[in-house]
Amino acid sequence: MANKIPVIELVPLGLLLLLCLPVVCTLLDNNCWRLSDFNSPVLEQEGDIIIGGLFPLHYIAPEPEFTYSEQPQNQECSGFDFRAFRWIQTMVFAIEEINNISSLLPGVTLGYRILDSCDYVHTSLRSTLALVNGTSGQTQAVLSAKCLSMAPVSAVIGLASSSPTRAVAHTLGPFGIPLISYFATCTCLTDKTEYPSFLRTVPSDVFQVQGLVQMVSYFGWHWVGTVGTDDDYSNYGIQAFTEQLRQLGGCIDFHHTIPKAASQAHIHAIVNSLEASSARVIIAFATEGQLLELLTEVAHRNLTRWQWVASEAWVTAKLLTVPELHPVLAGTVGFAFRGTTIPGLAEFLLRVRPSPRAESVFTNMFWEELFGCRIDYKDDGDSELPLCTGSEDLMDTETSYTDVTPVRISYNIYKAVYAIAHALHQLLQCGSEGRGFDDKVCNTASKFSPWQLLRYLKEVNFTNQLNDKVYFDKNGEPVPLYDIINWQTNGGGAIRFQIVGTFDGSAPKGEQLKIDEKSTLWAGGHVKVPVSLCTPPCPPGTRQATRPGQPICCFDCLPCAEGEFSNISGATECIKCPQYYWPNKERVACLAGIEEFLSYHEIMGIILIFMSLLGVAVATVITVIFFLFRSTPIVKANNSEISFLLLLSLKLCFLCSLVFVGRPSPWTCRARQAAFGISFVLCISCILVKTIVVLLAFRSTMPGSSSQKLFGPPQQRAFICFCTTGQVILCACWLALAPPYPYKNTSYQGGRIVLECRDVWPLGFYLVLGYIGLLSCMCFALAFLGRKLPDTFNEAKLITFSMLIFFAVWMSFIPAYNSSPGKYTVAVEIFAILTSTFGLLFCIFGPKCYVILLRPDLNTKKGMTGKTSK
Secondary structure, eight states: OOOSSOSSOOOOHHHHHHHTHHHHHHHTTTOEEOOSOOOOOEEEEOOSEEEEEEEOSEEEOOOOOOOSSSOOOOOOOEEEOHHHHHHHHHHHHHHHHHHTOSSSSTTOOEEEEEEEOTTSHHHHHHHHHHHHHTOSSOOOSEEOSOTTTTOSOSEEEOOSSHHHHHHHHHHHGGGTOOEEESSOOOGGGGOTTTOTTEEESSOOHHHHHHHHHHHHHHTTOOEEEEEEESSHHHHHHHHHHHHHHHHTTOEEEEEEEEOTTOOHHHHHHHHHHHHHOOOOEEEEESOHHHHHHHHHHHHHTTOOOOEEEEOTTTTTOGGGOSGGGHHHHTTOEEEEEOOBOOTTHHHHHHTOOOOSSGGGHHHHHHHHHHHSOBOTTSOOTTOOSOBOOSOOOGGGOOSTTSOOSSBSHHHHHHHHHHHHHHHHHHHHOOSTTOOOOTTOOOOBTTBOOHHHHHHHHHTOEEEOTTSOEEEOOTTSOOOOEEEEEEEEEOTTSOEEEEEEEEEETTSOTTSSEEEOGGGOOOGGGOSSOOOOOSSOOOOTTEEEEEOTTSOTTSEEEEEOOTTEEOOSTTOSSOEEOOTTEEEOTTSSSEEEOEEEOOOSSSHHHHHHHHHHHHHHHHHHHHHHHHHHTTTSHHHHHTOHHHHHHHHHHHHHHHHHGGGGSSSOOHHHHHHHHHHHHHHHHHHHHHHHHHHHHHHHHHHOOSTTOHHHHHTSHHHHHHHHHHHHHHHHHHHHHHHHHSOOEEEEEOSSSTTEEEEEEEOSSHHHHHHHHHHHHHHHHHHHHHHHHTTTOSSSSOHHHHHHHHHHHHHHHHHHHHHHHHHOOTHHHHHHHHHHHHHHHHHHHHHHHHHHHHHHHHOGGGSSHHHHHTOOOO
16 A cells, blocks of 8 residues: 655654663663653553554644754644544454454453554654553653563554555564554565564555556556655555566556645646646556545546556545546546455444543544534533534444445454464463474463564464455465456446456466456446557558657557568567468468469460470471472482481470470479480581581582591481480489479569579589580581582571571570579570571571472472573
8 A cells, every 4th residue: 555655764763762772671670761752642452462553544644843952742643534443443343353252362352552653654653662662641751561572562453554564664573573564565565584573464566566567468558657656655566567567568658756745736737747648547556645636636627538547555445436536537447455244343333432531532533523523522622613412323424434345454454353363372372282383382461472473473374254264475475366446336426346357366377367348337437448559559461660769659550571461450570471472462461472384374385385386397397398309309419318307306496395384393394404405406416417518518529529438427427426415415414413403483573483493503504505506606617618609509508597597596595594584584495495496497498498399490400500591
């Protein structure tokens, strides 16, 4: 719970003297001297064992004025808290209930001494010293008991705020006096080396912070503000909340601290800052008294757009349920301790009546505040309040005092009283039934030390009348169980605290928080969860890009890069698509890439196949013509055997282009370049032989020349085989050592998978092509030498022209081949094969077919030698 007082300020001089009492006792014959009076109102009842209580009956304490030359004057606190008075009465109720139970502490009566802490450090310390000194308002010069080793109170139940609790725990710790808090939740109090005698029946803030962070994350509130006070509870809680929220990617837009005794100007400044913020969710760590002024100003300005999230300190505070705050706080959600209905408590509370006796001062204060009258137990002639008539009835009032269904903090007090009683029961037991420690002795109600009780308190473990298990863990804390409270208006317009979920800090991760969204109402009475974001989540297909110099919750949305996608809102990174998959146009999903290759079914493939088959058909027709006219001079003069072999190789060149069409496979990738290389070498070899034969035939001056004998048909065939074998060996080595293989190429364009044959050794292809080029160059050179032979029909000219076409095609092929993307690379090679093959076919055999079919008059011996008459 929060406190509006800073962490321990200036320890009063009395505390310093108290710590020196053991030395003073030794010097003064083991007597303890109290050096000052602590005149503070007290509610007490005698008993064999006294339990102390510290409660914030008032929540406004005057600031002490220290002069260091004289003792500060006691000043009265103000701001009566009806809920705190219920807590006091709950402690009294529990003690009286225990005294009436024969099985618990038989023969021992519990008493109590309860003082007002005013929810402030210095007043809490003053009341603590009054408890451990054994008096509150009486004057006693010498204390005969040994300095605090036999303290007047065996244990203290208190306090409600973390900062005063730390001060008191520091004071009582060295003396082993147990301090059990019912509402101080600061995580700082968990340290047992610093607070050895501190225990509590309320969970530590560490669990509440975990729950708040999980709630904020659950509802997607990544852009929130925080409001706290200048005390340990708020500082530790907000710091832990901020750190955990940032780990989950959330951000704090603002944090405002409400100072002690905040001026109206300061409240105005805070509200102005809140109004300028874009956050719609505010997490508030504070008590109701500290928030009241701020919320009143917010309501005055009619600012109802914020969703308030309450800490357990004010989530069930009746003080804030006044009608003027309904528009602001309706829909508030927050964490509250598990509550229950204590049997008999409601009836006990209604039996409280004022009394003119001074020892009933707490009750009289309550009555005066509730009914606006005064009790005549003191002479107060200056008071303008009328005397109470005695006809006032608590049944006619509606305050947090009578709100007992269910009780939460009161139940923590109830459990604390019973924990002390059970520890005392074990401590005072003797014989074999006692579950004591090794140094246990048979104690009596008047002879035991507080540190002995502390040891038994740490080991306490019992099930109370409400069937709840009560025990403390190694840090002196209970099981962290919370209810999630939602502020809803009932039919009459009043606020009711509706339980809409639970949080179990001891449950496994992912199962701790449970919320019923359908039964939850939000700020403004809306049923839809409010949105609190600096920037709306990026839509699918984009990613978040943090803005420089701004929190991570403020970002820009950038489209996913090529090859990446995001299918959720608010993605911080895009996901790379699997291999061979590409994002769709919106980049929200990955689709299988479209496979691309030169297919038999597409128009370009059909055209190329048609041209290839057309070339085969034309070559076949020419073969038939040559076969039918094989006895004519023009066929005989052109070495018919070589001509038929050349036509066969040209057919193979046309057919090899078919291997390039279709889906690449391991065998087609190996076969296509080998078939191309070998068939073209065979073709060029035949043309080279024909060129050599022509040159030898026309260069020989005498019949029967030895040159013709040296290069006769056997030599011609051997030469063709030799040239072709070289290419076969080159292709065999290439395919054996580094064969091409089918490859899915994704580098051309997104969404396309080009199926191609990848050359492991690209040099192999260029060697094959170079070998063809070498033979072509030889053929062109020889044909060029014979271009001016004095004959009517000069085949050397035809070969020269065909080689020029061949060179033009393949020289333009290389740059086109390297620059063509995807399937067009294959198409370029097929086109080069077909073009060069058609060029060879028509240039070499076209004129001959023309003569055979259309100019038979030239197909004679005289016509061939150019001796025909014109």
